[in-house]
Amino acid sequence: xxxxxxxxxxxxxxxxxxxxxxxxxxxxxxxxxxxxxxxxxxxxxxxxxxxxxxxxxxxxxxxxxxxxxxxxxxxxxxxxxxxxxxxxxxxxxxxxxxxxxxxxxxxxxxxxxxxxxxxxxxxxxxxxxxxxxxxxxxxxxxxxxxxxxxxxxxxxxxxxxxxxxxxxxxxxxxxxxxxxxxxxxxxxxxxxxxxxxxxxxxxxxxxxxxxxxxxxxxxxxxxxxxxxxxxxxxxxxxxxxxxxxxxxxxxxxxxxxxxxxxxxxxxxxxxxxxxxxxxxxxxxxxxxxxxxxxxxxxxxxxxxxxxxxxxxxxxxxxxxxxxxxxxxxxxxxxxxxxxxxxxxxxxxxxxxxxxxxxxxxxxxxxxxxxxxxxxxxxxxxxxxxxxxxxxxxxxxxxxxxxxxxxxxxxxxxxxxxxxxxxxxxxxxxxxxxxxxxxxxxxxxxxxxxxxxxxxxxxxxxxxxx
Numbered sequence: 001x002x003x004x005x006x007x008x009x010x011x012x013x014x015x016x017x018x019x020x021x022x023x024x025x026x027x028x029x030x031x032x033x034x035x036x037x038x039x040x041x042x043x044x045x046x047x048x049x050x051x052x053x054x055x056x057x058x059x060x061x062x063x064x065x066x067x068x069x070x071x072x073x074x075x076x077x078x079x080x081x082x083x084x085x086x087x088x089x090x091x092x093x094x095x096x097x098x099x100x101x102x103x104x105x106x107x108x109x110x111x112x113x114x115x116x117x118x119x120x121x122x123x124x125x126x127x128x129x130x131x132x133x134x135x136x137x138x139x140x141x142x143x144x145x146x147x148x149x150x151x152x153x154x155x156x157x158x159x160x161x162x163x164x165x166x167x168x169x170x171x172x173x174x175x176x177x178x179x180x181x182x183x184x185x186x187x188x189x190x191x192x193x194x195x196x197x198x199x200x201x202x203x204x205x206x207x208x209x210x211x212x213x214x215x216x217x218x219x220x221x222x223x224x225x226x227x228x229x230x231x232x233x234x235x236x237x238x239x240x241x242x243x244x245x246x247x248x249x250x251x252x253x254x255x256x257x258x259x260x261x262x263x264x265x266x267x268x269x270x271x272x273x274x275x276x277x278x279x280x281x282x283x284x285x286x287x288x289x290x291x292x293x294x295x296x297x298x299x300x301x302x303x304x305x306x307x308x309x310x311x312x313x314x315x316x317x318x319x320x321x322x323x324x325x326x327x328x329x330x331x332x333x334x335x336x337x338x339x340x341x342x343x344x345x346x347x348x349x350x351x352x353x354x355x356x357x358x359x360x361x362x363x364x365x366x367x368x369x370x371x372x373x374x375x376x377x378x379x380x381x382x383x384x385x386x387x388x389x390x391x392x393x394x395x396x397x398x399x400x401x402x403x404x405x406x407x408x409x410x411x412x413x414x415x416x417x418x419x420x421x422x423x424x425x426x427x428x429x430x431x432x433x434x435x436x437x438x439x440x441x442x443x444x445x446x447x448x449x450x451x452x453x454x455x456x457x458x459x460x461x462x463x464x465x
Contacts, residue, residue: 006143009036009057011085012066020066020101023132028064031139036060050075054088062142063089064135065116067100071108083112090119095146097138098122099131156429161348161355162399163425166269170254171230172223174245177205198222202240211236216275216421220264225254227272227421252352266347269422273345273356276419280401281307285342285363287371292342292363293322303335304367311400320397326364337372338365343398355428358402360394387446399427 010024021037028035035041036056038049047055057063065086072080079087089096100122105113116122123138125131175198182201185208186192193200199219206213213236217226223245228235230246255265274284281296295304307323322341328334342363348355362382364375403424 006033006061006146007036007059008033008062008064008139009060009085009089010064010066011057011082011089013068013070013072013080013082014039016070017066017068019128020068020131023128024064024066024099024135027132027135027139030136031143033062033139033143050081050084053081053085057085057088057094058092060089060094061146062139063094063096064139065096065098066131067098067105067109067113067116067122069101069103069105069109071106071112080108080112083115086116095142096120097135097142099135099138100124101131102126159428159430160357160359160395161428162358163428164269164347164354164356165423165425166251166272166354166421167227169248169250170225170227170268172225172247172249172254173230173241173243175202175219175222175224175240176242177201177240182208205240206236209236209239211239213237214275216268216272218264218268218271225264225268227268255349262349269347269354269356270345272419272422276422277402279419283369285365285369285371288342288363290342290344290361290363292340292365294340294369295323295325295338301333304338309401311397335367337375338367339363339375339378340365341394341398343394356424358395358398360391360398399424 008028010021010028012021014021021039025035025037025040036059038053063086065082072082074080075084086096096119098116098120100113100117102124123134125134179201182204186204191204196204197219202219202224203215217224217228217237219225224230224237224241226237228237230238230241230243231248232238251265255262277284277291281294282291283294284290285292293307295307297305297307299305304323304325306321306325308319308321310317310319312318320341324339326336326339328336340363342361344357344359344361346357348357362379364372364378366372
């Protein structure tokens with residue numbers, strides 16, 4: 001199925017229909033097609049003429065038969081090459097347009113005409129000028145019909161959007177801290193801030209009370225906003241709020257008020273995600289604005305070790321290396337930097353449903369987890385060499401790793417404990433995209449990957465989660 005420029009094969013005898021074939025060539029160009037013609041556009045090939053012509057017919061989107069006076073060359077002493085081309089188009093269900101002429105026909109050609117006419121309504125023309133006009137009209141209608149058929153059909157497509165779940169309500173209360181006391185405390189423990197924010201003061205106030213609390217809450221307009229129950233005295237945040245100001249809000253009631261509050265709600269979701277991923281040894285790298293898998297073990301020389309994770313891929317256990325250690329080229333005993341699998345995220349609200357977008361990335365870090373800016377070219381090279389299949393595998397792995405699957409007694413990743421305030425559901429499917437033939441997608445891959453993408457048992461739900 002063509003998408004933009006259809007290939008249109010012009011089939012007829014050649015030497016007696018020079019003007020007519022030129023007219024057909026012009027008509028095809030006028031409608032934006034690519035004319036496939038032995039004397040004009042076909043390249044030299046290391047095969048015989050019959051094989052070359054029939055292969056071009058099979059590659060074409062529309063087949064045009066012009067019936068002139070002569071039956072033409074019969075390569076095997078039976079059907080002419082023109083009739084063999086016609087039969088090939090029929091066998092491949094390629095749309096066929098027939099243009100007949102008023103020229104006197106020799107007996108074999110008359111018989112061929114008789115075999116064609118019962119199958120296709122033909123247009124009869126008197127000369128090349130009329131042929132060009134009629135063929136242009138016929139091609140326009142055929143192309144428009146196929147394009148309408150193509151673009152009006154849709155198929156389910158997978159996005160990088162994943163539905164998320166979170167509590168339906170959140171708590172809001174006034175922050176109640178003494179900045180002077182907090183500054184005094186920070187000075188005593190030599191914990192300095194440059195232009196501290198109200199959030200920094202709140203964190204220090206918790207430390208001052210000896211409270212270690214997850215950072216899945218935000219401070220906005222002098223208030224703390226969180227999914228944690230601020231009416232529960234056992235919650236550490238209650239030590240730095242005015243408990244008499246605690247209010248309970250429906251989430252949609254909060255974020256529907258203004259774009260500013262929608263932005264703050266998205267920020268709260270991000271802080272919850274950070275807390276969830278922190279338990280999985282995935283860190284928010286603020287400098288790069290992305291999450292990155294971190295190493296979790298060191299050797300006896302206090303050097304970071306590579307990190308690999310086992311996961312289920314197509315019902316088989318597979319191992320994915322998420323942190324690769326790069327040694328110093330001059331001294332193999334030293335760690336130069338670390339290549340880490342990473343990903344960017346975003347939160348979106350469509351039709352009262354919330355989604356997280358996941359975009360796989362790569363990042364290089366120094367041993368102290370600072371971004372290694374020297375590796376910019378390495379990242380560019382990685383992105384340039386990765387194909388659709390690689391990116392899909394990265395996405396599939398990341399999504400599976402972040403998901404909680406409560407329906408199973410054993411989590412896909414046993415080391416992960418559940419986090420209650422944000423959960424990732426299944427990848428979202430949309431049914432509004434025009435159908436794109438699999439051959440178009442697979443043509444973007446190298447030959448080896450194209451073979452892997454073919455499944456003899458039929459279509460496969462690649463994500464299946």
